[in-house]
Amino acid sequence: MRPLLLCVVSTALLAFRTQSQAGEVVVYTSVDDVFARPICQQFEKQTGIKVKLVPDTEETKSTGLLNRLIAEKRRPQADVFWSGDPIRAEILKNKGISAAYQSPSAEGLPKEYSDPEGHWTGFSARAKIILYNTKLCPPGKEPTSIFDFMNPSWNGKGCMANPLFGTTSMFAAALFDALGEDMAQTWFGAASANGMKMLSSNGEVKRAVAAGDYAFGLTDTDDAAEAIKDGKPVGVVYPDSQATGTLLIPNAAVLIANGPNGENGRKFIDYLLTPEVEQALAEGEAAQIPLRSGVAVPDGMKTLPDLKQMKVDYAKVAKKLEELSRGFLKDWTAKQR
Amino acid sequence: MISCAILERQGKWRFVVLAAGLFVAFAPLLPLLWTLRDTSNLSGVFDAGFRAALLRSLTVAVAVTIIAATIGIPTGILGALYDFPLRRLLLALLLLPLLVPSFLWAIGLSMLRRAAGLPPDTILSGFGGTVITFTALAMPLVIFISLAAARAISASQTDAARLGGGESHLFRSVAKSVLPIGMSTAALAGVLTLSDPGAGQILGFPGAASEVLTSFAAQYDLGHATGQCLFLAGVVLLLALPLTMFVAPKLAAGLLARDVTPTEARGRRRLAWIAPILFCVLLAATTVLPLAGFVQPLLRETPWRRALAEVYRTLGNTSAYALIAAVIATVGGFVLAIAAGRDNKLRATLLAALVIIFAMPPALGALGFIYAANVSPAELDPLLRSRFTVGLELALHSFPIAAIFGMRAIGTASPSWAEAAAVHGVPLRSYFRKVLCRWSLPAALVSALLTALLVTADVSSVLLLHPPGEASLPLAIFSVMANAPEPLVGALCLFYVAGAAGILMLGLMVFHFARPKR
Numbered sequence: 001m002r003p004l005l006l007c008v009v010s011t012a013l014l015a016f017r018t019q020s021q022a023g024e025v026v027v028y029t030s031v032d033d034v035f036a037r038p039i040c041q042q043f044e045k046q047t048g049i050k051v052k053l054v055p056d057t058e059e060t061k062s063t064g065l066l067n068r069l070i071a072e073k074r075r076p077q078a079d080v081f082w083s084g085d086p087i088r089a090e091i092l093k094n095k096g097i098s099a100a101y102q103s104p105s106a107e108g109l110p111k112e113y114s115d116p117e118g119h120w121t122g123f124s125a126r127a128k129i130i131l132y133n134t135k136l137c138p139p140g141k142e143p144t145s146i147f148d149f150m151n152p153s154w155n156g157k158g159c160m161a162n163p164l165f166g167t168t169s170m171f172a173a174a175l176f177d178a179l180g181e182d183m184a185q186t187w188f189g190a191a192s193a194n195g196m197k198m199l200s201s202n203g204e205v206k207r208a209v210a211a212g213d214y215a216f217g218l219t220d221t222d223d224a225a226e227a228i229k230d231g232k233p234v235g236v237v238y239p240d241s242q243a244t245g246t247l248l249i250p251n252a253a254v255l256i257a258n259g260p261n262g263e264n265g266r267k268f269i270d271y272l273l274t275p276e277v278e279q280a281l282a283e284g285e286a287a288q289i290p291l292r293s294g295v296a297v298p299d300g301m302k303t304l305p306d307l308k309q310m311k312v313d314y315a316k317v318a319k320k321l322e323e324l325s326r327g328f329l330k331d332w333t334a335k336q337r
Numbered sequence: 338m339i340s341c342a343i344l345e346r347q348g349k350w351r352f353v354v355l356a357a358g359l360f361v362a363f364a365p366l367l368p369l370l371w372t373l374r375d376t377s378n379l380s381g382v383f384d385a386g387f388r389a390a391l392l393r394s395l396t397v398a399v400a401v402t403i404i405a406a407t408i409g410i411p412t413g414i415l416g417a418l419y420d421f422p423l424r425r426l427l428l429a430l431l432l433l434p435l436l437v438p439s440f441l442w443a444i445g446l447s448m449l450r451r452a453a454g455l456p457p458d459t460i461l462s463g464f465g466g467t468v469i470t471f472t473a474l475a476m477p478l479v480i481f482i483s484l485a486a487a488r489a490i491s492a493s494q495t496d497a498a499r500l501g502g503g504e505s506h507l508f509r510s511v512a513k514s515v516l517p518i519g520m521s522t523a524a525l526a527g528v529l530t531l532s533d534p535g536a537g538q539i540l541g542f543p544g545a546a547s548e549v550l551t552s553f554a555a556q557y558d559l560g561h562a563t564g565q566c567l568f569l570a571g572v573v574l575l576l577a578l579p580l581t582m583f584v585a586p587k588l589a590a591g592l593l594a595r596d597v598t599p600t601e602a603r604g605r606r607r608l609a610w611i612a613p614i615l616f617c618v619l620l621a622a623t624t625v626l627p628l629a630g631f632v633q634p635l636l637r638e639t640p641w642r643r644a645l646a647e648v649y650r651t652l653g654n655t656s657a658y659a660l661i662a663a664v665i666a667t668v669g670g671f672v673l674a675i676a677a678g679r680d681n682k683l684r685a686t687l688l689a690a691l692v693i694i695f696a697m698p699p700a701l702g703a704l705g706f707i708y709a710a711n712v713s714p715a716e717l718d719p720l721l722r723s724r725f726t727v728g729l730e731l732a733l734h735s736f737p738i739a740a741i742f743g744m745r746a747i748g749t750a751s752p753s754w755a756e757a758a759a760v761h762g763v764p765l766r767s768y769f770r771k772v773l774c775r776w777s778l779p780a781a782l783v784s785a786l787l788t789a790l791l792v793t794a795d796v797s798s799v800l801l802l803h804p805p806g807e808a809s810l811p812l813a814i815f816s817v818m819a820n821a822p823e824p825l826v827g828a829l830c831l832f833y834v835a836g837a838a839g840i841l842m843l844g845l846m847v848f849h850f851a852r853p854k855r
Contacts, residue, residue: 028805053805055816068801078805200543213451
């Protein structure tokens with residue numbers, strides 16, 4: 001009986017162990033696990049602080065990370081939220097979940113990509129691009145604008161991710177901001193009528209376009225980089241370089257108010273905002289565009305001066321997204337199934 | 338000193354233990370009911386989007402029920418009546434889909450479709466793919482219940498039917514007897530699909546459970562998600578209750594010991610050749626097809642090292658959750674089984690409650706724990722925000738399996754043992770330790786292994802409750818599958834399936850070698 005008892009006691013001790021040990025930091029992230037984890041491991045090596053990473057799950061929509069942060073507001077478990085876009089960071093600010101923190105490492109990062117009050121700081125960015133299949137879109141005839149989703153010659157050949165989630169939701173809200181309510185609603189209606197298929201995630205768009213299920217789709221630069229690295233027959237267009245411009249989606253580092261390891265949280269944010277991390281994200285599989293000038297990037301990667309960017313007021317877009325998620329976008333996505 | 342005889346007598350303690358056990362099982366739902374005080378959470382719950390999603394879910398459930406019943410019942414009967422080479426192995430392999438997360442099978446089908454160059458509107462995706470995935474999970478349930486029901490017919494009855502009209506007559510007679518329980522199981526398996534969001538979401542046919550997660554994840558609306566979840570649970574309850582009322586008494590009686598020789602599988606019969614063919618076809622459709630999807634990207638690249646690192650990172654947590662859940666579920670299930678004893682009414686009531694618990698959406702209990710943790714002081718974190726919480730929630734959802742194993746073990750123990758122990762003044766504690774525990778040990782071990790496998794396949798509860806940095810392997814697959822390279826996802830899925838198959842074989846070996854010999 002004694003070994004059995006010992007086994008039960010040790011299991012119980014292991015089971016009841018709670019979080020917030022000294023020398024660790026809890027990081028929630030909506031950035032893909034495969035991209036975020038190497039950065040966290042590097043931070044662990046440099047500082048000796050253990051990172052407990054809670055990544056998001058994009059594809060099956062059971063993310064709930066932001067919701068988990070909202071639900072845990074009274075007694076947060078997270079110290080830092082590394083957001084894949086600034087809109088979720090802005091929502092956390094509006095709900096009083098984030099704390100202001102001006103990191104010394106933020107020097108050199110353009111101010112327009114960060115919250116003026118310091119609740120979130122933007123760094124390395126992705127862009128919302130059109131990924132096309134080179135076998136289905138001959139050279140010179142590839143779609144160049146988001147309005148090509150409405151073009152009858154591309155009927156049934158375009159796809160995009162569910163606009164209720166991830167960066168596509170930011171794109172949708174930014175579109176409403178850039179084009180105006182009526183025009184944006186017309187775009188969604190006309191694209192849908194033209195046979196644009198709504199898929200579950202950006203990763204799914206990448207796979208569908210790469211496999212030739214669809215000729216082109218709206219996705220992010222990191223997904224495109226993955227497909228290119230895998231040797232898929234795909235090409236990338238930064239859309240609307242002559243019109244509204246391409247949507248840039250910076251990462252955002254957010255310090256959670258009253259997190260259990262606030263000091264370590266600040267250290268993690270200081271690390272995230274360094275030029276070294278921007279360089280690592282540019283050179284890594286994520287192929288993210290550095291916001292700082294002067295950070296070395298791999299050959300062929302676009303940098304900020306190469307892009308015509310869509311003008312975005314993050315605070316306004318965040319408010320718009322909350323309204324759209326319960327209204328127009330919810331109804332639109334319901335009709336797509 | 339408490340007499341051992343109380344185990345074979347009526348007593349109030351039985352009601353008290355059963356009521357307490359079931360209260361604990363339903364307790365995580367109580368905080369959710371608190372949210373209903375704000376009626377705005379319920380307004381708009383049944384909107385057009387949710388209605389359409391529910392209709393999709395019901396369509397899938399009906400299709401799964403029809404297919405699982407049409408194919409599963411005859412297969413189960415053939416498996417019970419006829420012996421053929423590798424019968425036990427094929428039966429065990431047919432169980433495999435039941436022990437892996439449904440989303441894993443959906444990933445496999447999705448990969449296979451792309452590898453085969455099939456367009457997105459083929460049978461491997463959308464409605465067809467979702468039905469195939471869920472049927473793969475429902476089929477083992479129907480086959481094994483039908484097989485057990487057919488084996489419950491006495492050998493003398495099957496011999497008589499055989500003599501009276503040959504193999505076809507025997508098959509028809511057995512089918513007539515098995516059909517009600519087989520159909521009910523298929524319907525119940527169909528109902529179970531209503532609470533599973535993964536497959537439909539991946540294959541482009543999202544149902545009501547996906548809609549709940551949409552409210553939770555995209556609209557940051559915990560109250561609305563809870564309202565929808567409770568509504569879905571109501572639908573599940575409405576469908577499961579009549580089935581449960583029908584199945585429970587039959588199952589309760591079937592779990593007791595019977596003094597008859599059960600039907601033995603026999604070889605070299607006219608219909609015997611159909612069985613292995615049917616088994617192999619089913620195995621190909623439910624298991625080999627998705628596995629082929631995982632293997633295909635590995636032909637290009639084999640990232641074993643990276644996949645192994647991921648397995649290594651998550652193995653400890655996966656095992657801890659499975660172990661905690663298996664221990665709690667097995668202990669809890671067997672305690673309830675002892676409380677129900679041999680009383681048919683108590684056993685039927687318990688079984689009805691167990692089926693309802695099993696059919697409930699897993700996210701429901703997890704949401705309850707989140708609510709409870711939020712309003713509780715930090716001192717309760719070890720109970721509400723730890724690995725134990727995850728294990729407990731998984732156990733509360735899966736203990737019906739252990740309880741059924743326990744009822745079978747208790748039901749087949751001889752009543753005279755407790756009576757004899759009482760006459761000789763054996764203390765209850767000694768009787769438990771030396772007789773009842775030893776008798777129940779094989780069933781408890783198999784139940785613990787099965788529970789461990791089943792809870793490991795659960796993603797919803799772990800996703801919502803896991804402490805930071807303590808993800809399980811299925812959750813890790815769930816997290817990386819959108820953006821990780823296909824070979825890595827394929828390798829991780831293969832590792833999971835191989836692990837599940839290994840534990841399944843171990844369970845069968847334990848059952849084979851440790852079961853009491855007649």
